[in-house]
Amino acid sequence: MRRSGQVVREILEHVRQAVKPGASTLDLERVAAAKIEELGATPAFKGYHGYPCVLCTSINSEVVHGIPSAERKLRDGDIVSIDTGVVIDGYYGDSAITVAVGNRVSEKTRKLLEVTEASLQSAIRAVKAGATLGDVGAAVQETVEAEGFSVVRDFVGHGIGTHLHEDPQVPNFGTRGQGPKLRAGMVLAIEPMVNIGGPGVQVLKDGWTTVTEDGSWSAHFEHTVAVTAEGALVLTQ
Ligand code: MF3
Ligand code: CO
Numbered sequence: 563m564r565r566s567g568q569v570v571r572e573i574l575e576h577v578r579q580a581v582k583p584g585a586s587t588l589d590l591e592r593v594a595a596a597k598i599e600e601l602g603a604t605p606a607f608k609g610y611h612g613y614p615c616v617l618c619t620s621i622n623s624e625v626v627h628g629i630p631s632a633e634r635k636l637r638d639g640d641i642v643s644i645d646t647g648v649v650i651d652g653y654y655g656d657s658a659i660t661v662a663v664g665n666r667v668s669e670k671t672r673k674l675l676e677v678t679e680a681s682l683q684s685a686i687r688a689v690k691a692g693a694t695l696g697d698v699g700a701a702v703q704e705t706v707e708a709e710g711f712s713v714v715r716d717f718v719g720h721g722i723g724t725h726l727h728e729d730p731q732v733p734n735f736g737t738r739g740q741g742p743k744l745r746a747g748m749v750l751a752i753e754p755m756v757n758i759g760g761p762g763v764q765v766l767k768d769g770w771t772t773v774t775e776d777g778s779w780s781a782h783f784e785h786t787v788a789v790t791a792e793g794a795l796v797l798t799q
Contacts, residue, residue: 563653563654563655563722563723563749563786563788563797564797565650565651565653565655566603566648566649566650566653566654566655566786566797567655567657567786567796567797567798567799568655568797568798569598569601569603569648569650569655570646570647570648570655570656570657570786570798571657571798571799572597572601573594573597573598573601573646573648574644574646574657574658574659576593576594576597577590577593577594577597577617577644577646578644578659578661580593581636581642581644581661581663582636582663582664583636583637583638583663583664584635584636585635585636586630586631586632586633586634586635586636587617587619587621587628587629587630587631587634587636587642588630588631588632588634590617590619590630590642590644591615591616591617591619591630594616594617594644594646595616598616598648601648602650603648603649603650604648604649604650605646605647605648605649606646606647606648606649606654606655606656606726607645607646607647607726610726613627613629613770614629615629615630616646617630617644617645617646618643618644618645618646618658618770619634619642619643619644619645620642620643620645620771620772620780620782621634621636621640621641621642621643622640622641622779622780623773623774623777623778623779623780624643624771624772624773624780625643625714625717625755625757625763625772625773625774625780625782626643626645626717626755626772626782627765627770627771627772628643628770628771629768629770629771636663637663637664638663638664638665638666639663639664639666639667639668640662640663640664640667641660641661641662641663641667641671641674641675641779641781642660642661642663643658643659643660643661643780643781643782644658644659644660644661645657645658645782645784646658647726649726652724653723653724654722654723654724654725654726654786655722655786655797655798656722656726656751656753656784656786656798657751657784657785657786657798658753658782658783658784659783660675660678660679660781660782660783662675670758671758671779673709674711674756674758674779674780674781675781677705677706677709677711677756678706678711678754678755678756678781678782678783679781679783680705681701681702681703681705681706681713681734681754681756681783682702682752682753682754682783682784682785684701684702684704684705685698685699685701685702685734685752685754686752686785686787686794686796687701687793687794688700688701689744689750689752689787689789689793689794690744690789690790690791690792690793690794691744691745691746691789691790691791692743692744693743693744694738694739694740694741694742694743694744695730695732695733695736695740695741695742695744696736696737696738696739696740696741697736697738697739697741698732698736698744698750698752699732699733699734699735699736699737699741700735700736700737700738702734702735702752702754703734703735703736706734706754706756711756711757711758712756712757712758712759712760712761713734713735713754713755713756713761714734714755714756714757714761714763714780715733715734715735715761716762716763717755717763717772718731718732718733718734718753719731719732719733719734719750719751719752719753719754719784720732720750720751721748721749721750721751722749722750722751722786723749730742730750732750732751732752732753734752734753734754734755744789745789746789746790746791747788747789748788748789749786749787749788749789749797750786750787750789751784751785751786751787752784752785752787753782753783753784753785754782754783754784755780755781755782756780756781756782757774757776757778757779757780758778758779758780759774759776759777759778760774760775760776760778762774762775762776763775784798785797785798785799786798
């Protein structure tokens with residue numbers, strides 16, 4: 563799983579370089595697909611429940627699962643979430659980043675990116691054998707809500723291993739001490755989705771693209787994390 567995690571990291575850092583005003587999300591998809599091929603990995607998303615691409619690219623008020631398209635061009639001041647996964651020798655890795663496009667991103671939006679990434683880091687700090695999923699969710703929720711943003715509740719993180727999605731569900735909200743206990747050897751994809759406005763989301767008619775109900779902008783960061791007795795091992799670092 564460390565190998566698939568490292569490959570996912572390499573793909574995301576490569577695609578990040580291609581994010582610029584004027585690039586389409588299909589351009590990003592092509593860059594990612596070529597890199598996956600070069601690294602000898604198999605994309606995890608393409609074909610998953612019929613999903614058509616190796617990346618999810620979600621712009622501004624899109625929360626997750628945006629489908630790359632030649633028609634969707636990035637503009638200066640936008641933000642774009644890039645989410646990808648691969649499978650190598652039967653084991654999955656999954657990670658996402660949200661990137662500012664150009665240099666005209668507003669202060670509030672920069673804060674959204676910062677807080678969402680910080681909420682993932684606080685979740686990672688909460689991971690160790692004996693902690694609970696409530697501890698992990700509470701760490702995200704407290705970080706986000708302290709800044710006045712909202713945690714999406716309709717989508718959650720997940721266990722990951724020989725399948726992209728395994729038990730348990732990993733909510734980005736919760737109560738300390740509650741929920742299933744973490745044990746050494748478990749691997750989780752932790753993926754806070756955070757909105758500037760309210761927590762509500764809806765899925766568009768394409769069956770995938772998920773947007774905020776109120777049109778506010780949204781960010782998403784994700785790591786694949788192994789549980790050890792000492793704490794978290796971030797496989798997609
Ligand atoms: N990171 C997302 C997840 O873990 C992406 C899945 S998109 C899909 O759920 F296309 F694979 F469905
Ligand atoms: Co995931």
